[in-house]
Structure formats: structure tokens, C-alpha cells
Amino acid sequence: MVRLSALVCVQSGDAHLSDSLRSLGFCDEVVVVADRCTGGPSEVARQAGARIVDGIFPLASHRKSAGVEACSGDWILEVEPGERVDRALAWEIRAALQMRPAGDWFELPIDNYVGETLVRGGWIGALGPDRGVRLYRRGVKSWAADGEAVLSGISAGRLTGALRRSAGADVAALVEQVGRLATAQAQRLADSDRPGALPVALARGAADFLRSYLGRQGWREGRLGFLLAVLTALHPLLAQIRAQEILEARRLAHAAEAIRPAPLRRVAGARAG
Template identity: 50%
Template sequence: MKLSALVCAQNDEARLADCLRGLEFCDEIVVVADRCTDRTQEIARHFGARVIDGIFPLESQRKAAGVAACLGEWILEIETDEHVDAALAYEVRAAIHGRPAGDWFDVPLHNYVGETLVRRGWGAGLGEVLAPRLYRRRVKRWTARRIAPGVVLEGRHAGALETPLKRRADPDLGHMIARLNRQTSLRAQDLADAGDVRSLVGDMGLGFARFWTSYVWRQGLREGELGFLIALMAGLDAVLSGVRARHLLKLRADAAAQPAAQLAQVGFAGRR
């Protein structure tokens, strides 16, 4: 039973080799290189991967293109900051060859900040602790978004694996803040395109709810300062995304109004 590994990359030369090294147990590796200007494609081909070059503005487009290129009956979906060790590789193979009574498996994730394993508090697009990463082809699809697209699964749930994926979420706190900045920029574009823009008060309410969910319900408080920071970022994500979305809509409205104003001026000058 053929197994495809799917990796989506965007200028990830610094961490791609370590990611692909853990996928050599798969029958094929497919790397979607989205607007890469570094050595991503070269590194991927060095590991025998099939490279799909393209321009994919939406994360959902990248993943869909990758799935379409996979030839295996089963797909293991991996991010460039994640690593599959030997124990997980063995469990993945055993799961798909053991006549699974379903079409997709959840895979646990261990998220590291630097060298510290942070088990609790993740959410709001900052990290996952369990995700459907092993699935039959054509079972999984994504909603059209630039970041953190929603997932739609068809078929039957086959259960969850026990061995976690290891994810180097952030090498340091500066990287966490930079990731939040990039994430809110992309999410703001999604919100503006969908017209899903709330008031500042609404964003603050959502931000508080996310902070409480991360810090209390998901027990981020047990992770000390890092747990508090993750919860704070989850709340700020909602507020910053909303502020940036409203600003973006204003810029778009101003840009659309300029041609009309210029035409009006030309018409007035003609009448004179």
C-alpha cells in the first residue's frame, strides 16, 4: 500500500533537510514549493522528492495542489518545522497496513519553543496538539484561506496514533512575535475578503475568550510564562487581525474612490 509524504514549503531551506530526512520511509515525497527564491527546490530534489512549483496565494491551494500530485493511497501531511522519528514512522506504516477500519487518523503533536516542550495552551492557529495528518487520498479538503484553513473530512475516523510528531514551533520568543505579526496580516486579508469584520469591542471580546480558552480551559497556566505568552498571543491574534482588516478595507475603499474622483474632476474641467 503506497504512502505519500506531503510537504508544503515557502523559502524553507534552513529546516527542510531535517524534515525530509525523517520521511525517507515513505514511498514518495511531494514538496509543494510556493514562490520559493532560495534553495528549497534543490534540497527537495536532493532527497528524491517530486517538486511542484507554483504561485499559491492561499494555503488551501498549496495543500490541494499537493494532494492532487500524490500517487499513494495514503498521505502523511507534514509541515517543514516538524520531524518524524523512527517510532512514528513504524506506527504510521503499521496503521495503514493493518487493515484500518477508517479513512483518516489523528496524529498527536509535541510543540517545542526552543528546547522546551510546551504541551498545553495551543490554539488560535498558533499550534495544534492533535490533527488529522494521515489520511486516504481524496478524504481531506480545505476551505479557501491564506492561513489556518478549515478542514473538511469525508469518510470514517480510523482512530489516533500514539507517537507524536515533533514540531519546532519557534526557536525563540522573537520568532513567536514575528510569526504572530505574519499570521495576523494574512488573517486580516481573509477577514476583509470575506467581509467578516467585527467592531473593536467585538474583537476584544473574542480576544478575551481566546485568552481564557488557552490559559484556563487548555491549561496553559500549567506551562508558566510560556503558557501565559501563548494565551496572550491567542487573544492578540483576534484583536490585531480585526484592526488590520478594518484598515485594509479602508485602504481598498480609498483606492476605489480615487478613479471616480479623478473622472469627476476631468468632467468638471471639460465643462469649463
């Protein structure tokens, strides 16, 4: 039997973790990396019987690398907190691994839902990837400092079943999710002390809008596709501005600490007055 590990990286603001963990019962082990989590997510993972890696990870690459190191399986299935594996995909994954594939990694499609509506076009980046290398042999996937995945070996193909990802219960939840993603990205930028420049964020936002609306055919989704493109464009801008705010707050805190007067010490034997 090929041993399969599931890897889930979670932060304190992530929802749907319990649904994700329930869908991973077909795996031999589940490893949850809890980044700066207090209470909620860690307790959910503990109750589900997952192995927990607690810590503070400045970058997504640190988080995922720590998770891979904790996995003991021959293969790793990487799942985000808002994603679920249905029974058909679980069976397909197990069948593919038992056939001893010649390749080293599989690409999995990702179906993104807003509420109960499947939205196929317009998804890019952190807001909603529509595919990704999520099933791979242990040791063939790593991450660069900027979070980009680095693969070794050769592709084993693409599975037909898709991960089901919840992008939000409705449009309002989708907008809130963009804010959370931007805040998390801002924290990572501030921790690395590289918030970037505003013109660069604006240029990236414009490029992401075109990529979402035209390149990924968001226009096919009507008004929702246009909204996805706008939110995608706003993400780097919000992250850059928030990162600058975090760094400025830290500088002010350090400056206040530096000018704080030292506490007075009473000299032994000295007279009062």
C-alpha cells in the same frame, strides 16, 4: 505495499523545511506545495528530491487541495514545515498502514517545543495545535473555504507517537512567529476581500485567551503558558488590522492609477511649436 505520500505546504517565510523533509525519507513520495516562494524553500525541496507544486494560493484550502491532488499515494501524511517525524513514529505509521486499517484516517498527537522545552498546555489554532488528523486515505479529507477540514469515512484511531513541532528557538522567536502567522492570515483575508470587523476580532481574541489558558490548561505551564494565551489572543487582532492596511494600500494604488494622466502622443505630420 501501501503507497504513502507526504504532503508539505510551505510559504516564503517558513523555516525548518529541510529538517522536515529529511524526516520523511520513509515515505514513497514527498509533495511540496510552494506558495509564492522565490528561491529558498523551492530550492530546498528540489534538492531533497520532492515533487514541487508552485503557485499563488489565496487561501490555505487552495494550497492543501492542490497538494492532495498532486499526491499519488493510497494514504497521505500531512506535515507542516516546522514538524519532524522521528523514527519511532515513522515505524508506527508504516506498521499501521500495512495492517490494512478498517478506518479512513488517524489522529496524530503533536508535541510542541520552544527551544528544547516541551510545552504541552495552552496550544490552540495556528499558533500550535496539539493534535490533528494528519494521516488519511487519499480522497477522505478536504477543506472548506474558511480552512476548516472536512472528513469523510470513519476514524481508524489515534497513533501513540507524536509529531515533533518546533514553535521557536526561544520566546523571542515564538513572538516573531506569531507576527508571521498574523501577516500570512492577513494576506489571505485581504485576498478574499473579507478582513472582518475589529470588534469581532477583539471578541475572538478574548475567547481564544480563555480557551488557551483555561480550556487547554495553559496555566499549568506557568509564565510561558500565560504568554501563549496572550499571543493566541493577539493573533486575530493583528491579522484583522494588517488585512485592513493591505486593502487600503491596494485602494490607494488603484486610485493613483486611475488619475494618472495618459501619455501625450505626437501626431504624425504635426509641426513642432
